[in-house]
Amino acid sequence: MRIAFFVKDVDTEVDEYTTTRLARAACRSGHEVWYIGVGDVELGEGDGQLLARARRADFDEGDTLATLMERIKERDAERIVMEDLDALFLRNESIDDLQERPWASPLGPVFGQMLKARGVTVVNDPMSLIRATSKLYLEEFPEKIRPRSLVTRDPQAIERFVAKVGHSVVKPLYGGKGRNVFMIEDESETNLPQMTEAVLQDGYALAQEFVDGGENGDVRIFLLDGHILERDGQLAAFRRVPTGNDPRANISVGGRSVPVGADDVELSVVEAMTDKLVADGMFFVGIDVIGDKVVEINAESAGGMQSVERLYDVDVCPTVIDALERRVGSRP
Template identity: 75%
Template sequence: MRLALLVNDVATEVDEYTTTRLARAAAQGGHEVWYVGVGDLELGQDDGRLVARAHRAELNGQDTLETFMERIKDGEVRRVVMDDLDALFLRNESIDELHARPWASPLGAVFGQMLKNRGVTVVNDPSSLVRATSKLYLEEFPESIRPRSLVTRDPEAIERFVGQVGHSVVKPLYGSKGRNVFMVGDRSDTNLAQMTEAVLQDGYALVQEFVDGGENGDARIFLLDGQILERDGTPAGFRRVPKDNETRANISKGGHPVGMEVGEVERGIVRAMSEKLVSDGMFFVGIDIIGGKVVEINAESPGGMQSLERLYGVDVGPTVIDALADRAGAGG
């Protein structure tokens, strides 16, 4: 399989992250692997083909993730015709680009759609990803598996919702890594106006009913083609526990991962989501669960494979890559 991983910028890739592990698994499997940044593409000079300034991801038998990534970054930049790929894995994070490089934010999905139309297998499906990048995507799933919520830019509507529901979480509709996520006790909370103002600076607000158990963190579970990702009989899931008095369990906010048993509650949630995820082309996603409710769907560059590897000694990367090769009809 000829595979490219589209990232924000090759120079800023981190060796520990999930994308590096996916690239390692693909290289170990004998596939031809390339890294391409969102700003590394050209159109028009090669008979209308999409061409990239790409970095080859070649694995040495003695490589650590660090040396693997160093060689990717330091290697010769080559021109690769993207139309000739078997598969493109969209691993860029558009939300991270909104402030620093707004021009780059939509282009992963745009280029992905272009290549999909030219016969390249693109995951996750770029057309659906435009919706799935927003937290609004969760509202398309059954009410039974998600908390009560409100999407608005009206501060008074937020106050009314909190007054009706009580303990709530207020966060940006487009956001990541726990930025501007606030807990609200009730409408009398003296900081509600300040919290609302901070969230609305990023656009629409999503207000969710607080789910009991949230103070103890959340469960991150990976899904592959609408099913719980497993490797050697181990389900790909772990719990994220917040640090000290922090209310957010994001690893980027100091949360730490602990092992978990994926039980019937979690499997029932996945069954309720599976058909739609498959229909929408959501090949590889992470879902965050608290108290039997999905609080977030991570469809764009879901991360956390390093936690699975450390907790269980299992590398799920080969399972993901094998499924992608099968989907692309490219074999191993």
């Protein structure tokens, strides 16, 4: 299988992150692996081919993730024809680019859809991914598994929501890594106007009912083809716990990961999502769960495999690559 990982920028890839672990698993399975950055694509003059300045990933026995990534970055780029790929794994973080490089933000699904039409297996599904990068995607799932919420750019509407619901979370509709996420106790919060203003600088705001138990963090669960990812009986899930006085549990803002087992409540939440995730072509996603509610769906570049491997001493990424290989093999 010829597989490429489509990333934000090859030179800024972090060796510890999930994408590198997926690439390592693909290399170990004998696949031909490439890295392509958002800015590395070219539409061929005249023939309409999609080309890329790609860098090959080769894993040698004895490699660490750091040495693997270092060698990828040191390689000279080679021009490859992208429609000759068997699979393209979209792993660019468009939300980051939305802030830093607006021109780059939409291009993963754009190039992905072009390649899907030319016979390449693209995950996650590019058209569904356009919706799934927004927190609005959660609203498409059954009401019983999601908190009450409001999407608006009206500060007064947020005030009315908080007055009605009480303890709430306000965050950007397009956002990640804990940026501009605020906890609000009730409508008497003196800094509510300032918090709302900060969130609205990023566009639409999502006001969400605070779920009981959220003060203890959330559970990140990885789903593969709509089911909990596992390997050798170990589920790919962990609890993200906030540290200090910061209520956010995101690892990127100092949260820490601890072991967790999925209970019947969480299993029922996943079951309620399975059919839609499969129908939407959401091959590999991470969901964040508090109690019996999903508070976030991470469909674009779900991360945290380093926590799974560290906590349980198991690498679940080969299971993802095996499933991708089966998907490619079943393609007409």
